Amino acid sequence: MSESRDPNQITNRRSKFIEAASRGKILANKCAKCNHSTLETVYFCEKCSSDVFTIEEYAGLGNVVTFTIQSVAPEGFTDAGLYAWVVFKVDDAPFNVSGFLKDTHTPSDLPIGSKVQVTGFDEKHGLLLERV
């Protein structure tokens, strides 16, 4: 489902992205001028520089493009156990997104191309994923 909007009325794009992610969705912008789609957090179309967009919401499903398993975690993630940071191609979208996938112990747990799904967003670990 799409809706037109005046970009001047948007005050916090990241909050909107997070709200959609918390429902398991990926929020994007479709350029009203050239139809190029990018993530919600981009302010101008990178193809034609228009700032008039239509909101697009994608089911938070996708295929793993690449990933790492963080054996040495940064602050805020040291209590997360072995987890993966994953880049995945969003189904039906022309872009990738990245997120946090807990309980990933070895690379064989997550073959390239395997399916992942957005399950939410939390302040501590960001965009949460699970294997499908």
Add this chain to the structure above:
Amino acid sequence: MPNKVCVLGAGSTRYGKLNESVVELALDASKEAITSAGITPKEIQSGYISNVFGVSDKQVHMAPVIMSNLGIPYTPGLTIESACGSGSVMLREAFANVAAGFYDCVLAVGVEKITQVGTVQSTTLFSYCSDFFYEGGNGASFPGLFASIARAYLTRYKATEEDLAYVAVKNHENGILNPKAHVRKKITIEDVMQSPVVASPLKLYDCCPFSDGASALILCSEEFAKKKGKSYVEIIGSGRGASPAAVQSREDITIIPSTVNAARQAYEMAKITPKDVDFAEVHDCFTIAEVIDCEDLGFFKKGEAAEAIRSGATRRIGEIPINPSGGLKSKGHPIGATGIGQVVEVFEQFTGKAGDRTIQDAQIALTHNFGATGASAAVHIFKKVN
């Protein structure tokens, strides 16, 4: 056509875990560069300082402090930050101002002081250089980001983790010969392969160290350099590039567009091709980075650098020596200084000061330095002046 710009002097502290403050490190390197150039501080018309984490050593707005302590408090300076690429991006600005004729002689000093905060805090601070909303905020450290790039590369090109290990072994082989290197230690392929995993597929010895240190240059016009009658090096090419900040937004994760574009500009300005480069100092923050750099800079075709490195093509006696200084991997990576430190190596190579690291008969050298995962980059090309 810009004016010719020359490197008249160079200086550097040792890289490593150092006791001096961030300001003292910058001053030590600057004094050495000033002495090397045979000038007095009062001949410097502007200062360019690159630094990222000065706040961790209780000093931001660093330029006036450095200029004041060099005895030239009324000479303007500015501080430039571009993550790990700060040095080369700052060099570009200094180069541009001399090339444009605004100044005849400037100081370019890069500095970093980070080891005092410890490894966990350093890892966290570095993650702020990523596109944090999508990367650091989702648990990716810098080793993690490059590990994801490595996995993409190894998967596509059928290269191996052992191929990456050859980068580390070669750079340590060079770093042993550099008295100012952070990690002067010979390592083997087995050492790399058996070192602890940091972020799969990257292991500890695939990663550069956190380093303190400073490096400085005196840049000047050709006319100024000739008047001094000292050995100097000419900058014949300069380019800058950018990439999408987040790895997820790259069309091809195994290419760093900022490097490709900066290199193209620099080669065009210098009127040379990659085949004309006699050696290069490239940004090997992780072993995979050097593999990709070598391809993006045009030294090898896409997907072929890993095998070339394994064959010895990038050793000091190879067809294109890469990182004779030891690179970030062995010499160290004080991130605000790295891009300037690379030029110090070029200066020493071209003025007979590189000792056993000397690349015989070299006339043209290239430096390549990027910020974060290559979101920003600069490439410079140098010619030995005989």
